Amino acid sequence: MRWFAAEERVAHDYSFALLPVPALMQRQLAAAFARRIAPGSGIGSLSAVRHQYVAVQRFCTFLAGLPDPPPDCSALAPSHIDAFLVYCRGDNGVVREWFRLxxxxxxVCDSLTPAVSVKVREPSPKNVPVSRKTSYSRAEFTRIAQAARSDLRRAATxxxxxxxxxxRYRAGTVADTDxxxxxxxxVDVHGDVPRYDGVTKWGQVVAKGWVTQGGFGSVPDIMSWLSLSAVELAAAAILLAVMTGQNPSVIKGTPAKHHRGDGYVDDGLATVIIDVHKPRRGRRAYMNAVLADVPDWISVPANPDRLTSRDQLHTPFGVYALLHELTMSARQRCGSDRLLVGYHGCGGTGIGRGFRPLGSREPLExxxxxxxxxxxxxxxxxxVTLDRLRLTFVELHQKPVAHTEETLVNEYLGRNRGNLVAYRDVVEAALQEEVTKARSRAVIDVLTKEELAxxxxxxxxxxxxxxxxxxxxxLARELDTVxxxxxxxxxxxxxxxxxxxxxSFMMCLGCPCARALPHHLPVQxxxxxxxxxxxxxxxxxxxxxxxxLPHAQLTDLLDRHDPIDIADARAGATPDQRxxxxxxxxxxxDIR
Incomplete structure (x- = not known):
């Protein structure tokens, strides 16, 4: 089966003919696999497709090891699913991802019996994580950023x-003695070092002796003279994550193609607009990201006055512009449209040897x-991982990045215990300030139903x-607001x-012209x-x-009513009031 990765614009083949199951089951699993990774399924990244295929391999290996393997998918029984759960459970009790996949x-397989169809729709057992992913502290976040900046500065130099x-050499003004x-x-012309024509018995094309013995360093060292190395690409990805807080897949897939929102005006704010892709968002997968020439003050040194013009790596625009410059020749060499492209220590043969985009986690490790x-x-x-950098970014900035505020609260901050105590102190101080502000302002004059009667x-x-x-x-309700x-x-x-x-009508809660009557209670x-x-x-x-502030004002206002009246008002609110x-x-x- 051939699958095209949209972000890479290349094809990847997945063979089902080699799976250790009968040919009919191979075809049935291949059809289900195709539906599972089809456009609109929510799976769009190469890593997600690979994980799904590995799960298929593990499932087939498990079935092949049974005393009586099923000949096709219609012969699968609920007991097979239960046994595969045991197979996927590790020594620590954690169920591997293969089972869920x-x-x-x-x-989406058409060949299952009704009993198995019901079985695969049962909830999977929840794993209790051995260690919870936490954010870095602000000091750690800054040290990571400084280390990545140092690497990129050395690479740029x-x-x-x-x-x-x-x-100068091509102009004839430099003597090349060594x-x-x-x-x-x-290296600039061929994208590789000079090599012998023959191939060794291990299938290697060896670099010529004057290259390896000339004191120039290893082949990856030589290739990094004009391009970023794999480790430097990792530093670039880390700094982009520090600057933007984007997902790891978005960081690795950052495009080199961009739009200058400032129109290249000298006295304007330099701005780059790029297209980013998050496959799991479905039809909302494609979006824009803006990288402006504005410093990220969370990751700058303690004394920002020491920043100079060379410190372009303290702004998202500066990081992007420098990387666009440093990776230009590598992109041309391998024909990639990604930003993070450099030389890797292994690769194919011929032109473009070793040049490819950052993809795996190994350079980051x-x-x-x-x-x-x-x-x-x-x-x-x-x-240092990109997902923890993203978690730290959203915690320190307190704003969503390519997700909703609800996702930020429940999926990122709600499960992060990195700096929870300090964050609670900040929220408590802010809330106390709003409560004090509410009580220092005018208190609404309330007319009770007893007074009116x-x-x-x-x-x-x-x-x-x-x-x-x-x-x-x-009293005739001619002066009602909300x-x-x-x-x-x-x-x-x-x-x-x-x-x-x-x-705003919300400001009425602190206005001396406001009066609260009994019929206002349901709305309040x-x-x-x-x-x-x-x-x-x-x-x-x-x-x-x-x-x-309005919550504190309403709380004080409702405290002046009997709890029974409040409960009756809530239950008796009319559809028009709701x-x-x-x-x-x-x-x-609002007036707009």
Whole structure:
């Protein structure tokens, strides 16, 4: 079966003829595999397709080892699924991913019996992670960024110096006494070092003796004279993750093709717009990312005044621009349209040997092992991964990156325990500030149902600072806004005198012109409930900044009512009131 990787624009073949099962089952599994990875299935990355194929291989190996292997998929029984679960369970009790992937693929298989179809739709056992993925601290995040920047600065200095040397050599202004310039020119022209024509018995094409014995270093060292090495590509990916917080697949697939949003204007803010692809998002997989020439102040040194013009690696635009320059020749050599392309120590033969985009995790692991960035604990060095860098980015910036605020809260921050105590302190301080602000502002004047039933209207109006006509209109509900009644629309503290008030209806909670009547209670309760519900859709800090003040004001207002009245108001809210609150909290009533 041939599958085309959209992000690589190349084909990958997966053979089902070699699987240790009968030919009929091979064809049935191949058909199910094709449906599972088809466009629109949510699987679009090369790694996801590979994992699915490995799961098929493991499943077939398991079936082949049974005393009585099934001849085709229609002969599968629920007991086979249960036995495969035992096969996939590791020594620590954790079920390998193969089990979930096989069940997902068998759900689209046409040859299963009804009993097996039901079996593969049962929930898979949940794994309890042995170790929870956590973010780096801010200090660790900064040290990782500094190490990656140092690598890229050295690479830029080396490549630019060698390009300048090559230009002088071709111009005839440099004497090549040790054949270094000759080798540099050969590498630039052929994309490889000079090699012997023959092939060894191990299938290797050996570099010529004057290359290996000339004191130039190893072949990967020589090839890195004009291109980034695999480890330097890892440093580039790490710095892009630090700057943008994007997914590992998005980082590795960053395109070289881009649009300059600033139009190359000298005095404008330099901006690059690129297309990124997240296959799991389905029809929303394609999106744009903006890389601006604005420093990321979280990862800069402690004293930002020390930044100079050479520190272009402190902005997303600067990182992208430098990488675009350093990888240009490598992209041309292998015909790739990706940004992160360099020389790898192994590869094919002929032109383009060893040049390919960053794809595997091995260069990232090699970078982590060689740089040994110290941890805050001071014991073992940090293990640097792109997914932990993304987790740290969204925690420190408190904003979603190519996902919703709800995903940020539940999938990233909710499961991260890296710096939870410090974050709680920040949220608590912000919430206390909003509560203090609410209590220092005007408290809404509340008219109870007992007052309205017993008091003289004129005396009650005077007691609440209103004239009789305004009081009469207020009781007739002619002055209602959303949660209260407004007694003086043209003398609001939020606008100028004799000007109609244009403030949000949420501002009524702190306005001296507002009066709360019993019939407002259902709407007040519903708005309070909606603000509470918004907590699960955004980060705690963002919720406090957006809704902390009105929530505190409504809480104080509702505390002045009997809990039974509040429960009755919630239960007795009319459909019109519920629709009004929905429109209000969704900002459909705002003046735009």
């Amino acid at each position: 096989i069940k997902a693929m068998l759900r 080396r490549i630019r110096a060698n390009r300048a040397l090559l230009a 054949r270094r310039c000759e080798l540099l020119d050969f 090699n970078w982590s092992n060689s740089r040994r960035v110290p941890s805050d604990a001071g014991d073992a060095p940090l293990r 017993q008091a003289n209207p004129k005396e009650l109006a005077a007691a609440h600072g209103l004239n009789a006509d305004v009081f009469k209109r207020m 949660m209260v009644a407004c007694t003086d629309n043209v003398n609001s503290p939020f606008t100028g005198p004799d000007q109609p008030c244009s403030a 309760v519903l708005v309070h409930d909606h603000l509470e519900a918004r907590k699960s859709h955004m980060t705690p800090l963002v919720w406090v900044q957006r809704f902390g 629709r009004l609150v929905e429109r209000f909290v969704n900002r459909e009533l």
